[in-house]
Amino acid sequence: MDSLFLILLAALCALVLGTACATITFYVLASGLPRVQKGVVAFFHPFADGGGGGERVLCSILAPPGTTQPCVPRTAQVAIFVREGVTAERLLQDAQSRFNIRIEKPIRVIPLRRTHLVKPERYPRFTLLRQALGSVALGLEALRQLVPEVYIDTTGWAFPYPFAWKAGSRVVAYVHYPTISSDMLGRVWSGTATYNNDADIAESPVKTTIKLLYYRVVALWYGVCGCVTAVTCVNSSWTRDHIQRIWFLGRAPLLVYPPVDxxxxxxxxxxxxxxxxxxxxxxxxxxxxxxxxxxxxxxxxxxxxxxxxxxxxxxxxxxxxxxxxxxxxxxxxxxxxxxxxxxxxxxxxxxxxxxxxxxxxxxxxxxxxxxxxxxxxxxxxxxxxxxxxxxxxxxxxxxxxxxxxxxxxxxxxxxxxxxxxxxxxxxxxxxxxxxxxxxxxxxxxxxxxxxxxxxxxxFSTERFLHDFTAVVAPVLPR
Structure with a gap:
């Protein structure tokens, strides 16, 4: 018990010191970002060519079919932060072939070289924390190239939000899946071995306690980052319940079901x-x-x-x-x-x-x-x-x-x-x-x-467009 107490005390001290250092670092990094480009709406979606549900959301926002009032104003410029090597032409082709969505609005691609920093296979241990830090580095890479008037994240990486907010962007989040949830904490607490909780940890009370503390620290950081959003949308009741608990200091999340063709x-x-x-x-x-x-x-x-x-x-x-x-x-x-x-x-x-x-x-x-x-x-x-x-x-x-x-x-x-x-x-x-x-x-x-x-x-595309447009319209460029 003494050794466990010392471990927890050391972790608490590290948390306090780490918070102070992180605050100082945040202001230093954010102060070096360029000025806001008015009239620009940028989407943070490093793997926009992935072909999944998140990519369908992105494409639907950019190309509402048969509507006279698009989600993004026609006068606004659209940019996408995406991994290096993906061109605008490829994104348009993928939208057409994979989702039957035709995007006619011109889009500007902002290439990201460091997308490997958020891949889980890169981090066999402390995956969640190291991915979070990687997403901060990736977000800063994006913002050093362009600080938009409206920064819309359609991937769920909340950790760069404070930098976009501090630089002057209005932050909009469409959350598909919470980075950390009470269900994850519950499985660790109960000793359940899953793809994100090794059997070696699940079978050890000491390792389980340390991992729970580690998850709590990341959850606190995650919750603070979620507080700076101007609009928070979630894609399901389950996601809304978890975001309400973790982002409890921020704005109430709004349920907007994702588009299905x-x-x-x-x-x-x-x-x-x-x-x-x-x-x-x-x-x-x-x-x-x-x-x-x-x-x-x-x-x-x-x-x-x-x-x-x-x-x-x-x-x-x-x-x-x-x-x-x-x-x-x-x-x-x-x-x-x-x-x-x-x-x-x-x-x-x-x-x-x-x-x-x-x-x-x-x-x-x-x-x-x-x-x-x-x-x-x-x-x-x-x-x-x-x-x-x-x-x-x-x-x-x-x-x-x-x-x-x-x-x-x-x-x-x-x-x-x-x-x-x-x-x-x-x-x-x-x-x-x-x-x-x-x-x-x-x-x-x-x-x-x-x-x-x-x-x-x-769960139609039309319902998604109606609901999403209604909640984001107040923060978009006029």
């Missing part, structure tokens, strides 16, 4: 010709997406399938993975998943579709009966909404966005509640849901799919 997906017929039963999984190949659980559940469903015609339907069904690879790490992860599918005996019934275009995604969703999602605490879950809009029955993780906002019952035509999909946690629960979706009759599937489509309409 439901218009074309809603046109897909519910009464589809099912030549081959298959499920889809639409997710980037990232560790938190937990594709391994999907493979395990699919394999379990096939092993448990009986000798009946329904069992035969499960045994003959396929699973199609549709996802993006951002870099070599994602490609290595994909190769490992393909090997795991082979080990589970699924090589002949699993298909991999990498970096698919929107037209390919739409085509695959148009023939699927179910869609898998297995990420724990997914802040929102755009892929789940896409399933529902396309008439694909979702099987999502029973947490965060899918649980609180998306896969919720709706009132049917008969006045009774109608389920819109299924929520699961374990491989066994997923296996049962997979079997049910693959073996249900056409009438039941269409009833669930119709209710799911009704729920998906609440």
């Amino acid at each position: 439901t218009r074309e997906l809603l046109q897909l017929p519910l009464d589809r010709k099912l030549k081959q039963l298959y499920l889809v999984s639409v997710n980037q190949f990232r560790p938190e997406k937990n594709h391994r659980l999907q493979l395990e559940a699919f394999a379990l469903a096939k092993r448990m399938a009986g000798p009946t015609l329904q069992g035969q339907a499960v045994r003959e069904a396929k699973l199609k993975f549709i996802g993006g690879c951002r870099n070599a790490d994602d490609e290595a992860r994909l190769a490992a998943l393909q090997q795991y599918a082979h080990e589970l005996g699924l090589a002949d019934c699993v298909e991999w579709i990498v970096n698919a275009s929107f037209s390919e995604l739409k085509s695959q969703l148009g023939g699927a009966v179910g869609g898998l999602h297995t990420m724990v605490d997914e802040h929102f879950g755009i892929s789940v909404v896409e399933y529902m809009a396309a008439g694909v029955v979702p099987i999502a993780h029973n947490s965060a966005g899918p649980k609180q906002d998306i896969v919720k019952p709706v009132q049917g035509d008969d006045g009774c509640e109608q389920v819109t999909g299924f929520l699961s946690t374990s491989a066994e629960e997923y296996s049962e849901a997979i079997t049910r979706v693959l073996t249900m009759d056409q009438r039941e599937r269409m009833k669930i799919a119709a209710a799911a489509q009704k729920q998906a309409m609440a």
Whole structure:
């Protein structure tokens, strides 16, 4: 106990001294930034070519389809802080091919050379803190090139906010996922081993206590940075709850659901010709997406399938993975998943579709009966909404966005509640849901799919544009 007390005392002293040093450093660094460029709206999005939900938000803000009042005033100049090597032309092409979004407004690209500083694989230990410091360095690199009148962050890196604020920018945050949350602290406290809490730490009370203190310090820093925003938007009820607790000194966060291109997906017929039963999984190949659980559940469903015609339907069904690879790490992860599918005996019934275009995604969703999602605490879950809009029955993780906002019952035509999909946690629960979706009759599937489509309409691009424009209009250049 004495050694633990000394560790905690030393950490507290370091916190006090570190705060004083950080304050002095902050004023020195911020004083050297250039003057504000009036009429410029800049988006901090270092990996704007990533192809994920955050990139869809960015593209939708820049190109509201069929509206007479764009999010950003037509007279304002638009700049994007993005990693070096990405051109404006490439961003426009990606928006068109990946999201079916045509951006006509001219954009200026501000290249960032140090984007490697925020990559988690660079830091095997103290990842959160070192990424935070890396984001400060990256933010300063951006602001040394341009200090905009309005600084809009669509990635979640809050640690550079004070520098943009001190330099004279009005800061707008669209938070997809809190950098640190009470759920993360809870998992560390309970000794749960996850992708961001090693088993070595989870099994040691002393290491757990130190990590909790470390997380608390980062959370305090994170909360202070969030206080300087002029507008804070969040993408889900789950994210709003966490941001309210951590940014408690700042402005109340405003819920603005992210845009999902439901218009074309809603046109897909519910009464589809099912030549081959298959499920889809639409997710980037990232560790938190937990594709391994999907493979395990699919394999379990096939092993448990009986000798009946329904069992035969499960045994003959396929699973199609549709996802993006951002870099070599994602490609290595994909190769490992393909090997795991082979080990589970699924090589002949699993298909991999990498970096698919929107037209390919739409085509695959148009023939699927179910869609898998297995990420724990997914802040929102755009892929789940896409399933529902396309008439694909979702099987999502029973947490965060899918649980609180998306896969919720709706009132049917008969006045009774109608389920819109299924929520699961374990491989066994997923296996049962997979079997049910693959073996249900056409009438039941269409009833669930119709209710799911009704729920998906609440997350349209039009609703996002209306809500986002309303909350940011007061701080944009006039």
